[in-house]
Amino acid sequence: MGALVLAEGATFQPPGAGDFVLPPIFGSGYWGSVTKPMLLVVLSVIIIAVYFLVATRKLKVVPTKGQFVAESIYDFGRNNIARDQIGSQDFKKFVPLIFSLFTFVLVNNLFGIIPVLQFPTMSRIGFPVALAVLVVYPVYHYVGIKRHGLGHYLKKELAPPGVPAFVLPLFSLIEFAQKFFLAPITLxxxxxxxxxxxxxxxxxxxxxxxFLLNEASGALKPVSAVAWIFAILMTFLEAFIQVLQAYIFAILSASYIGAALAAEH
Known part of the structure; x- marks a missing residue:
């Protein structure tokens, strides 16, 4: 994006990828520094743990508002994500994982529109990659191998029945790339x-x-209000996308597990 130069000579340099690389809050060196996204990840775990511990501390038959919200979030992760994608016979043991992924990604996404914090942790690629590659990827391959055995699992994924022999090599290559490399990366x-x-x-x-309010000439200053209106509208849209992306991350993770456990490709 190019810089905007006004008549007075002031230059607007738009934000870019470099603005997502935040300086260390304390410490120095690659392994010794602590940045804002690191602290936000820790904060998200504390928020989630404290909220659900407090909300479920004194469960009642007729739930309070706090208990109702907590139960609704849990039921959504349990029934609408885990059970729907994994299946009613196998889903229960994976509810903690799917529920944790959903709430963790959700809170870290919502940090982007919370005043003062104002930084979505998942906008740093290392965090979603760690979740996908170090958590989701090993789990769904492990449960698939455990259920079917290594040989049968690979055959189920790479050479399912019904695939014509002349396209099987290409099909197997594509499926291998998809299941073992592309799936966690795209997630x-x-x-x-x-x-x-x-x-x-x-x-x-x-x-x-x-910038327009402070540096523009009189005729352009009112445009600053338009820019802020768009910023507010985009914030509401971003809030929706933040929730949606947490849901998509969790539902895809559950679908990978369900596919690994399934008897057929």
């Missing part, structure tokens, strides 16, 4: 790209509005 990139782009767009409208 991570999906939420990363949405959080990165959304946060960047909001920053452009917000900072652009401030």
């Amino acid at each position: 991570a990139i999906r939420v990363f790209a949405a959080m990165f782009a959304g946060h960047l767009i909001i920053a452009v409208f917000t900072l652009g509005g401030a």
Whole structure:
């Protein structure tokens, strides 16, 4: 994106990818520094744990508002994600994982529109990659191998019955790339790209509005209000996308597990 130069000579430099690389809050060196996204990840775990511990501390038959909200979130993760994607026979043991993934990604996404914090943790690619590659990827392959055995699992995934022999080599190659490499990467990139782009767009409208108000000539100053209106509208849209991306991450994770456990491809 190019810089905007006004008549007075002031230059607006729009935010870019470099603005997502935050300086260390304390510490120094690659392994010794602590940045804002690191602290936000820790904060998200504390928020989730404290909220559900407090909300479910004194369960009642007629739930309080806090208990109702907590139970609704849990039921959504349990029934609408885990059970629907994994199946009624196998889903229960995976509910903690799917529920944790959903709430963890959700809270870290919502940090992007919370005043003061204002940074979606998942806009740093390392965090979604860690979830997808180090958590989801090993789990769904492990449960598939455990249920079917290594040989049968590979055959089920790479050479299912009904595939014509002349296309089987190409089919197996594509499925191998998809199941063992592309699936976890695309799972991570999906939420990363949405959080990165959304946060960047909001920053452009917000900072652009401030620049026009402070640096533009009289005729252009009212445009700053338009920029801020768009920033507010984009914030509401981003909130929806943040929730949606947490849901998509969790439902795809559950679908991978369900596919690994299924008897057929």
